[in-house]
Amino acid sequence: MADDAPARRFRLPRIFRTTPFRLTVLFLALFASAAMALLAYIYVATAGEARRRTEAEISREMHSLESAYDRAGLAAVNQSVIERAASERSLVYLLMTPDQKRISGSIPVSPVDRFDGQPTWTTFSLTDVDAAGRTVKHPARGLQHRLAGGQLLFVGADIGEDEAYVVQVVRALWGAGALIVVLGLCGGLLMSRNVSRSMASLTAVVDAVRGGDLGARAHVRGARDEFDELAAGVNEMLDRLERSMAGHRHAGDAIAHDLRSPLTRLRARLEVAYLDVEAGKGDPEQALAQALEDTDGVLKTFAAVLAIARLQAAGTAPNQALFDPSELAANIAELYEPLCEDKGLDFDAEFGKELQARGNQEFLSQALANLLDNAIKYTPSGGAIMLRVRRRSSGEIEFSVTDTGPGVPEADRERVIQRFVRLENSRSEPGSGLGLSLVAAVAEAHGGRLEITEGPGKVGEMGPGLRVALVLPRA
């Protein structure tokens, strides 16, 4: 029967999938390879050395016995072999007749199988009985010579002791290697857990934002490392995003609110006019004229909302260039001055000389026009309006419009900049309620700000007035 359950891909636990852990494993693998190579080198070097030492000792012994033979003959050699074989030395000896019969020595037979008379090296094993009574075999080396008289002499030595030392070294290296691998793995796990925890907070924020929660913020631990930098960056990005989203949402609400009411009014008027005309009463011409006027009002509001939204979306005003702020203000003043005069307002202007600012002149002209327009609208006749352009000691350029109207209570000053906010006593005046919002948006799009303070104070019926300043950063 076929197993048709979908093949589940084997997945490692999360911690083993983290980047730091993978790096740890990679480095451990590299380290292990290096350790193996080192081990092999040490083995070859020490093992070879032990063998060389043994062989040298054998050669020395052989030489000493041969010189004894040359000096004093076979009997002396025989005597030496018997003495040496009986001693506690680790060497083994065998003196044989030319036909390989044992004369004396510590082993019964020569391990050399075929001997052609030339000095011959051989590797063999020595059987020994250890302290516990067990039979143990040791690797050994041996050398066989033919003496001048034809007798054969074999000298061998146990190399086991040296080899045991090498084995010990190798075992120690293996142990150290294993310890390093285990410690490395533990370190890797710890490190990856640490990094994972830092990343987890960021991942959680990203997940939350994806889930629609724009208010989520990453935790900045204050370690000033790259994770903090990333967290701070993410937070700043989210702040901007949230502000912009809030702006859009607010714009949407505002448009819905401020366009819906005049549109509703327009629709109702048209409906009434239609019914009236149908019933033979009412003046269709007047109804249409009123409808057109209402439509224009809606369009004006729409244009203002759009301008603000575009400025806010763009972040900075387009087409900025260096210009003379006094000249710009003088042109706007020239446009509005007759309006003041008509309303019986005293208009005064003061323009600083040789000033320079950077910005979009069209937007700034409109902003100034809105400020003057507001001042003229809200200042009763007999009052005064002052337009001033100056450079502050900080280098900022300030356009200010001061009037002697009723002003705005301090508590409401923040609010009047918001879209569509019109204070109760100004509802009767025409206007979209967007004038100051646009000025604020223009100021912000130039890296500047809008400051609203009290005017010159109360003088008789007048005042306390309002002073609105558009401040541009130093060019």
Add this chain to the structure above:
Amino acid sequence: MRILIVEDDLEAAEAMERGLTEAGNACVRAADGELGLAAARDGEFDVMIVDRMMPKMNGVQLVESLRREGDQTPVLFLSALGEVNDRVAGLQAGGDDYLVKPYAFAELIARVEALARRRETGSVHTLLRVGELEMDLIGRTVFRQGKEIDLQPREFQLLEFMMRHAGQSVTRTMLLEKVWEYHFDPQTNVIDVHISRLRSKIDKGFDRPMLQTVRGAGYRLDA
């Protein structure tokens, strides 16, 4: 006047055609940029009204092609894009004026007439004359019935524009754009105040007013 309307919004094009025809013009319509280009090459027009955003070939490309071919017919761009950049791009492509949608019909007519008129008075004059009014552009003086009228520099520019478009309706927006060079919509009708000042200077003390208010449109200077 023969007017070419290149506009892909059928309803808007029909309304335009109807209004312009009623005002005594002959209109030809084209529903996209390619048809518009073909129509413009075919016929002689006094003014072309071109929508900026259209299928196949947009208004800017159309006008660029015509200008490359040496066609100097005045072009009025219509656009929903009202930002300075958009307007500058339209004018750089060879457009002569720029009207942002939605617009009042009176505004469209006034601008079309102004464009056609500009073509007629292409030559350079140093002296403008409208009825009893005489303007010396070099000496910067204005006389009515031989009596000198003292004008501020801006009033002089305003009157010059009205005189160049004598007999035509001129809207407030046109004045703000052409005389003051502002392209925003002032919340109050500042232009009215300037016009009434100018009026008091050129009409006060004379038997017949020359500067007329045109209801629903703007102003007109009559000879």
